[in-house]
Amino acid sequence: xxxxxxxxxxxxxxxxxxxxxxxxxxxxxxxxxxxxxxxxxxxxxxxxxxxxxxxxxxxxxxxxxxxxxxxxxxxxxxxxxxxxxxxxxxx
Numbered sequence: 031x032x033x034x035x036x037x038x039x040x041x042x043x044x045x046x047x048x049x050x051x052x053x054x055x056x057x058x059x060x061x062x063x064x065x066x067x068x069x070x071x072x073x074x075x076x077x078x079x080x081x082x083x084x085x086x087x088x089x090x091x092x093x094x095x096x097x098x099x100x101x102x103x104x105x106x107x108x109x110x111x112x113x114x115x116x117x118x119x120x121x
Contacts, residue, residue, distance in 0.1 A: 032060065032105045035112040043071040057088060058101040060111065075113070085116045 031051035036044050044050055050067070054060035065072035077083050081101075088095045089112040095103045105111070 031107055033110045034060065034064065035110065037113055037115050039115060040071060040074055040113065043068045043074065053107075054105050056099075056101065056105055057090070057095055057103045057111070060105060061101075087114045087116055088112070089114065 031053050034050050034052055036048055036050060038048075041048060045068075050064070052060050052063040052067070054063050061072055061075055064075070075082060075086060082088060082095075090098060090103055090105070091110055092112075095101075
């Protein structure tokens with residue numbers, strides 16, 4: 031099972047859990063499994079075209095999936111995925 035770290039803003043969708051486990055072969059499948067277990071989470075992760083929202087960063091073992099294979103990035107049972115909302119601000 032792949033561990034998925036859930037950021038605070040998404041925890042209401044997971045019943046308050048900060049970490050969940052899914053069995054998936056890639057990031058896209060992981061999102062689908064999350065949606066099955068936690069309905070409504072996919073719309074917070076993906077836009078209307080199914081792409082990962084621009085303001086979200088998803089890391090596989092601390093590596094940004096945008097520099098790997100994006101939603102097609104393969105997963106192994108020992109992997110850890112972190113979903114991190116982008117922080118904007120400054121002057």
